Amino acid sequence: MSGENEKKERPSPRFHGRVENTGQRCAQPGCDEPGEFRAPPAEGTAGPDGPRPYRWMCLEHVRAFNSRYNFFDGMSVDEIHDAQRPLAGWERETRAFAHGGADRPPRWTDFSDPMDAIGARFRRETAPERSDGKPLSGQDRASLKVLGLAADADRMALRRRYSELVRRYHPDRNGGDRAHETMLQQVIAAYQQLRQAPAFA
Template identity: 70%
Template sequence: MRPPKDRPNTRFHGRVENAADTCAHPGCDAPGEFRAPPLGDSRGKDSPPAWRWFCLDHVREFNSGYNFFSGMSPDEIDAAQRPYAGWERETRAFAHTGADRPPRWGDFDDPLDAIGARFRQAAPKQRADGKPLSGENRRDLGTLGLSADADRKALRQRYTELVHRYHPDRNGGDRSHEGQLQKVIDAYQRLRKAPAFA
């Protein structure tokens, strides 16, 4: 939409039209359509700062008087202007725990083969009997420490072993493993009803 001919250049970045406040500059009654930082620290304990609002002419005047380096020593100014300012700080390495590392592109002649290999690595192992396992079933098998090919007998044996290990009546009244015991019980109850173990 184009501005009306009687109001040229009405589109400015940061303009808030129909502002309720008037310009904060003394003696100016134009609408305050541009936000500027507050004087001093007017921030309440649990509230954002109380911004000052200026008209276009006075926000331009405010911006022209702004000096980023105000109050800095010559050494601090020099340090802030260096091309690599901020890069000398040590940063943490990016974690790759969210996903497996992808295959190396150099190991493949065709980039599409590399992409396919990435997804083949991520595909979960299927059961030998072809019975389906949901993501929840796989997590429950991991809780019990079983492979995807475990059968109903292995499931029952592992459940019994873990209950004996974690139950307070079996380990001298030690209740520190009750959380793990509950996870084992919940996993077993879900798995015994799963199609792969029916």
């Protein structure tokens, strides 16, 4: 019988907020019971330097505190009315998580995107750059720029333009002048990259 009474007096901490072994005494004057339950400070829950510490109370005195607690204490009639409305708190606009099936593009002023990796993704999703719908990466676009080709160029146009530029910049075509050697290397690298890209497969 005594075991059952003890269970009733010491409810499960899972449902009653008991914090054992706090080392605190009940904040109620004259009470020497352990303070195992938190309650807001008498002056309120916030001060000029941040939240004030909780008061710790025994079960009996925290029950008495809770029975006197009034959420609306200190509010005007209009504030109480607003707090009791069924839609109170739902007026705030929330950020949309999706837009047309995809995330919203970020504001370009917020970061640097030198390889155009993020920008390319959003351009592909909003408007394909090629009539065949094949994707172009940032590197694809950079290589097309080196070769002077449009985004919609096909494999045959790629080969034709490559041959034309190699003839133009090769030293054998310029009387041994190697001034265009750097440009020739860029043309070769761009062609090698594009011929393996999905858009030109």
